[in-house]
Amino acid sequence: MAYDFLVPVEDKVLAHCELLPPQALGRHIHAHTTKDGLPVLALASLAILGVKESRNAFEKKPDKLDTSGIRLQLYKLMMGNWNSNIIDMGDIEEGESVEDTYFVVKEIVAGLLEEDIVPVIIGATQDITYPAYRAFDGIVDMINLVAIDSRFDFGIDDELISSHSYMSKIITDKPNNLFNFSNIGYQSYFNAQEELDLMERLFFDAYRLGDVAADIALAEPVLRNAHLVSLDLRAVRASEVGLPNSFSPNGFTGREICAIARYAGLSDKARVFGIYEMENGNQSSQLIAQVIWYFIEGFNFRISESPLTHKDDFTKYTVPTENEQLVYYKSHFTDRWWVEVPSVLTSHTKPGLPALLPCTEKDYLDACDQNIPDRWFKAYKKGFN
Numbered sequence: 001m002a003y004d005f006l007v008p009v010e011d012k013v014l015a016h017c018e019l020l021p022p023q024a025l026g027r028h029i030h031a032h033t034t035k036d037g038l039p040v041l042a043l044a045s046l047a048i049l050g051v052k053e054s055r056n057a058f059e060k061k062p063d064k065l066d067t068s069g070i071r072l073q074l075y076k077l078m079m080g081n082w083n084s085n086i087i088d089m090g091d092i093e094e095g096e097s098v099e100d101t102y103f104v105v106k107e108i109v110a111g112l113l114e115e116d117i118v119p120v121i122i123g124a125t126q127d128i129t130y131p132a133y134r135a136f137d138g139i140v141d142m143i144n145l146v147a148i149d150s151r152f153d154f155g156i157d158d159e160l161i162s163s164h165s166y167m168s169k170i171i172t173d174k175p176n177n178l179f180n181f182s183n184i185g186y187q188s189y190f191n192a193q194e195e196l197d198l199m200e201r202l203f204f205d206a207y208r209l210g211d212v213a214a215d216i217a218l219a220e221p222v223l224r225n226a227h228l229v230s231l232d233l234r235a236v237r238a239s240e241v242g243l244p245n246s247f248s249p250n251g252f253t254g255r256e257i258c259a260i261a262r263y264a265g266l267s268d269k270a271r272v273f274g275i276y277e278m279e280n281g282n283q284s285s286q287l288i289a290q291v292i293w294y295f296i297e298g299f300n301f302r303i304s305e306s307p308l309t310h311k312d313d314f315t316k317y318t319v320p321t322e323n324e325q326l327v328y329y330k331s332h333f334t335d336r337w338w339v340e341v342p343s344v345l346t347s348h349t350k351p352g353l354p355a356l357l358p359c360t361e362k363d364y365l366d367a368c369d370q371n372i373p374d375r376w377f378k379a380y381k382k383g384f385n
Helices: 011-017 065-075 098-112 126-134 166-172 193-201 208-212 218-223 254-266 282-300 361-370 372-382
Strands: 047-051 085-090 118-123 143-148 180-185 205-209 228-232 272-276 312-321 325-331 337-341 356-360
Touching: 011 065, 047 065, 065 282, 065 312, 085 098, 085 218, 098 118, 118 126, 118 282, 118 312, 126 143, 126 166, 126 228, 143 254, 166 180, 180 208, 180 218, 180 372, 193 205, 205 208, 205 218, 205 312, 205 372, 208 218, 208 282, 218 254, 218 356, 218 361, 228 254, 254 272, 272 282, 312 361, 325 361, 337 361, 337 372, 356 372
Parallel strands: 047 085, 047 118, 118 272, 143 180, 143 228, 180 205, 228 272
Antiparallel strands: 312 325, 325 337, 337 356
16 A cells, blocks of 8 residues: 555654644644554545655755655644644655656555545655646546746656656656646746747646736636646745745745645645745745645635536626627626636536636626637637647
8 A cells, every 4th residue: 555655754743743832733733653653534634745756856956855844834833714634644755766756646646636635745846746647547537737837847858757847748648637737937038939839839828927926816717727736936036935046036925925825725626736846944944834824724715616506606797709709707705707618628517518717807807808818718729629
């Protein structure tokens, strides 16, 4: 059983927990311990999982990832007004080969998905996104993957999988279950024009750092349809992480990345949330802990709603345009917006019914001015390809 490969949470973290006030998160997390073994999965809704594999790092890591340092910072944060049951499964150490580690990650994540538990992965390198994606095989037919990243990570054609090329592996590997890929926060000078062209050809979505930073709410509808969310901490600026030598001076602020993490938690489709490419340091550990806190916060305020099944809870708006008649819906409860895309048939829609693309009120207002959003066109074209 893959769970046998999990290493318990370190005793120093558990000892620190005993000193925490009763309102602290660590006093409410059921941890994998040497004494008691794995916590019971039956009642859990979230699972923390460390993955120390780093041999496929694009730039070799000087040290092993200190997951205990991150846990120490996470455990001492205060609980929100939450009702979810959180477990900490401990860590997956490096296997005999990288493929062995991938296999264990895939099996454990798949097991959690089958139990309807959302894993929060703390991974050394972003190539761990690949086995997390493969864990959906046989569970979810088509996957929407969202990466918060300064790069697209397509790599070079003949390059073996690494933290800078895992997306090429996901796109080409069989079975191909990827329906859509969205990038939030790319920085143009880190991406070759060929990668931008590939994003266009495959009708994938990409949002520049400047655009998202100017209006962080742009990230919400993108994340609302995500099954798998992969956060590369290098999307955050160096000053926020406290690691000026290995991170870029440009990127999201700590506040922005926490807001994005909360949007990911709010998405009732998000089944896996991974944070990768961090390096050891007190400030970076604090930021990662706060990002996880905000994901848990969003998770606890999820609302499952659909204009196709709860029509009375939505206002319907029909917008005639030159070529199409667009149908928008606004929720009475959350003020969130959706737009119909007639051509897209996914595993979440019955044959003959339109797919629903999450959007913003601005998209609706733009459509009223005869400006149809690019995301709608891409989704529409994808349905015919």
